[in-house]
Amino acid sequence: MLKLNNISKTFNPGTVNEKTALSGLSLDVHDGDFITIIGANGAGKSTLFNAVAGSFFTDSGSIELDGKDITFMPEHKRARSIGRLFQDPMRGSAPGMSIEENLAMAAKSGGWFSHITKADRAMFREKLALLDMGLEDRLTQPVGLLSGGQRQALTLLMATIVPPKLLLLDEHTAALDPGTAEKVLELTKSIVADGKITCMMITHNMQSALDLGNRTLMMDKGSIIMDVSGSEREGMTVQDFLDRFKAGSGKALDNDRMLLN
Numbered sequence: 001m002l003k004l005n006n007i008s009k010t011f012n013p014g015t016v017n018e019k020t021a022l023s024g025l026s027l028d029v030h031d032g033d034f035i036t037i038i039g040a041n042g043a044g045k046s047t048l049f050n051a052v053a054g055s056f057f058t059d060s061g062s063i064e065l066d067g068k069d070i071t072f073m074p075e076h077k078r079a080r081s082i083g084r085l086f087q088d089p090m091r092g093s094a095p096g097m098s099i100e101e102n103l104a105m106a107a108k109s110g111g112w113f114s115h116i117t118k119a120d121r122a123m124f125r126e127k128l129a130l131l132d133m134g135l136e137d138r139l140t141q142p143v144g145l146l147s148g149g150q151r152q153a154l155t156l157l158m159a160t161i162v163p164p165k166l167l168l169l170d171e172h173t174a175a176l177d178p179g180t181a182e183k184v185l186e187l188t189k190s191i192v193a194d195g196k197i198t199c200m201m202i203t204h205n206m207q208s209a210l211d212l213g214n215r216t217l218m219m220d221k222g223s224i225i226m227d228v229s230g231s232e233r234e235g236m237t238v239q240d241f242l243d244r245f246k247a248g249s250g251k252a253l254d255n256d257r258m259l260l261n
Contacts, residue, residue, distance in 0.1 A: 001198055002029035007061030021047040023222040034199045034213030044222035045202045049168045054078040066165055083159030085172035092155035095144030100124055102143055106158035127157055149180035160191050169201040206238045220249045
């Protein structure tokens, strides 16, 4: 479904700020996979997503989506097949536009809309009601007036209202309070399962990484050092994960944000 072949990316090459962010990374994502990704700060997790989404072109290697080479496809064209949510709830929606206008833009794959029909509004209300955020009767309210949790839930709906081939979730609940984060995470699981959407999710919570989806990756220094699934993953504990990280990287994981969750 998604195939990464030996991709590499170095920022500021030849300068004192040179940084290798991806180093010969290869990965096969299968149709229907829900992959959680974990790693310390600077491991290359968001850089991996940026490479897949087309935020920049890789220095070497190739990227295929559904059998099509997208290595040099511009980001806006990849966005037709790839949905993405960020940690910041303010990204992914237009604050000055209403809820229904944002949904209409997403439903029309980013194109402009000349008219929102009664059928459109009925569909929007139905989908918003499933979010259980009280948004179904506020279609004309500007998105900028929503809370962070409401806006992130709306952005999730926008990213999946036309089911993408691939959904990238970049710590999309990390900026929310614990109760709202749990609610958005449950919505995510439901939407991904109901739509049979292939999904990759970065998380800082090691227990969530093992509990969610069907496969977990650990990254370090721009490479994948662990890829577990099936019965091997089902029996793993957080301590097992820490031990495997140390064995694979040669060092103990010292990221407080991850260890405290």
